[in-house]
Amino acid sequence: MIKSRLSIPSFLAAASVLFCVVSTAKAQDKVLLRMNLQPGQTFDQGYAMEMKVFGAVPKQPMDMTTTGQFGIHLEVLGVDDDGNIKLKATYQTIVSKTQGVAGGKAIPAQNYDSKNPPKNIPAGLDSLAGMVGMSLVETMSPQGKILKVEGLDAIVQKIMAKNKDTVMRDATSQVLKESIEGKSKEVSSMIKFPESPIAVGDSWTNVVSLPILPQLTMKYTLMSSQNGVATIAVRADFSPNPITPNLKTPLPPMKISISGTETGVMRVDEKTGLTISSELNMRMKDVTSMTKSTSKSKTKPAKPSAITVYMKGTMHGWTVKLPQ
Numbered sequence: 001m002i003k004s005r006l007s008i009p010s011f012l013a014a015a016s017v018l019f020c021v022v023s024t025a026k027a028q029d030k031v032l033l034r035m036n037l038q039p040g041q042t043f044d045q046g047y048a049m050e051m052k053v054f055g056a057v058p059k060q061p062m063d064m065t066t067t068g069q070f071g072i073h074l075e076v077l078g079v080d081d082d083g084n085i086k087l088k089a090t091y092q093t094i095v096s097k098t099q100g101v102a103g104g105k106a107i108p109a110q111n112y113d114s115k116n117p118p119k120n121i122p123a124g125l126d127s128l129a130g131m132v133g134m135s136l137v138e139t140m141s142p143q144g145k146i147l148k149v150e151g152l153d154a155i156v157q158k159i160m161a162k163n164k165d166t167v168m169r170d171a172t173s174q175v176l177k178e179s180i181e182g183k184s185k186e187v188s189s190m191i192k193f194p195e196s197p198i199a200v201g202d203s204w205t206n207v208v209s210l211p212i213l214p215q216l217t218m219k220y221t222l223m224s225s226q227n228g229v230a231t232i233a234v235r236a237d238f239s240p241n242p243i244t245p246n247l248k249t250p251l252p253p254m255k256i257s258i259s260g261t262e263t264g265v266m267r268v269d270e271k272t273g274l275t276i277s278s279e280l281n282m283r284m285k286d287v288t289s290m291t292k293s294t295s296k297s298k299t300k301p302a303k304p305s306a307i308t309v310y311m312k313g314t315m316h317g318w319t320v321k322l323p324q
Contacts, residue, residue: 030197031225034142035273037085041076041323043274044092048316053100055286055309062309064100064107069093076323083142090135094128130159143193144273191220191232191266191275198222215239228270236262238284260284260311269322278317285310 047070054063071093077086098110110122114132121129134155139148194204200222208216221233238260264280286309 029225030199031222031230031270032197033193033230033268033270033273034083035085035140035144035193036142037076037079037087037272037274037323039076039078043074043319043321043323045072045074045275045317045319046070047072049313051311051313053309053311055307060103062100062102064098064102066096066098068097069095077137084147085140085142087138087140088135089138091131091133094132096125096128127159131155134158142273143195145192191234191268192218193273194220200224223265225270229276230268230270232266232268234262234264234266234278234280255289257287257289258284269319272323274319274322275317276319276322278315280315280317281313282315283310283312 047068049066049068051066051068052064053066055061070091073090073092075088075090077088079085092114094112094114096110096112098107100107108122110125112118112121112125112128114129117129135151136155137150138146139150140146192206192208194202198204203219203221206218206220208218215238217237217239219235219237223231223233225231238258260283262280262282262284264278266278266280267276268274269276288307288309
């Protein structure tokens with residue numbers, strides 16, 4: 001009887017120790033996040049965004065809202081010995097709507113839906129319409145870094161085919177190419193995985209450099225890892241330092257100063273490294289300063305002008321048909 005009474009506290013103590021050991025081991029479990037895809041696998045991704053733009057253009061108030069939705073089909077073309085993945089991304093559906101006020105006047109609504117395209121595509125939406133059915137090939141490291149983007153020239157040539165003005169076509173083509181490349185890298189590089197396994201609560205950073213944009217510092221924090229899904233908090237800070245776009249175009253000299261933040265949450269499939277869903281909210285201030293001559297006389301100094309634009313928006317992303 002005495003032995004029985006003594007065994008109960010002993011059992012409870014042992015169970016308590018075992019519980020602590022198991023809990024500690026579980027709390028210290030780490031996950032290695034990597035892109036893990038195989039040749040021939042296919043899946044679809046979608047992005048929906050809403051962007052509000054309001055700014056202080058000299059004597060030209062602006063308040064516009066743009067919504068858009070993009071559907072992209074992806075195919076894994078190959079994986080090399082280093083684990084780098086070659087992805088073919090084909091733009092399947094694009095929807096864009098813009099409305100608002102510019103210069104104190106309501107602007108004509110600019111709408112485009114690739115499933116029901118208008119006979120006359122509104123000016124400014126040619127680039128979107130030209131991308132439907134076209135493909136880019138991205139080479140991505142196992143950590144999610146975009147190493148190369150191919151196929152840009154074919155897309156730009158299709159978009160600019162109707163432009164007969166050689167000088168304007170060349171100038172616009174360069175800007176368009178850099179814009180498409182930047183957007184492709186921005187969407188694909190929303191997350192870059194850390195070099196080593198991480199535990200819940202760990203953070204890591206990634207510095208992103210995109211064409212025509214300042215340096216972007218991304219900070220990620222693993223919030224949870226459950227049932228094969230990693231939930232990650234995201235914060236991005238735009239560098240406040242002015243940049244001078246290196247564009248091969250006959251545009252006036254300009255400097256761009258962009259500041260702001262982007263915050264949100266992403267859910268990543270731990271098996272494939274694909275983003276299951278994401279929601280990112282952005283607030284940004286863009287000050288563009290141009291220098292232009294006040295007359296044809298070279299003796300007069302150039303006259304600067306500045307445009308300040310504020311933007312806020314939300315982008316949702318999702319992946320369907322995850323590879324098995």
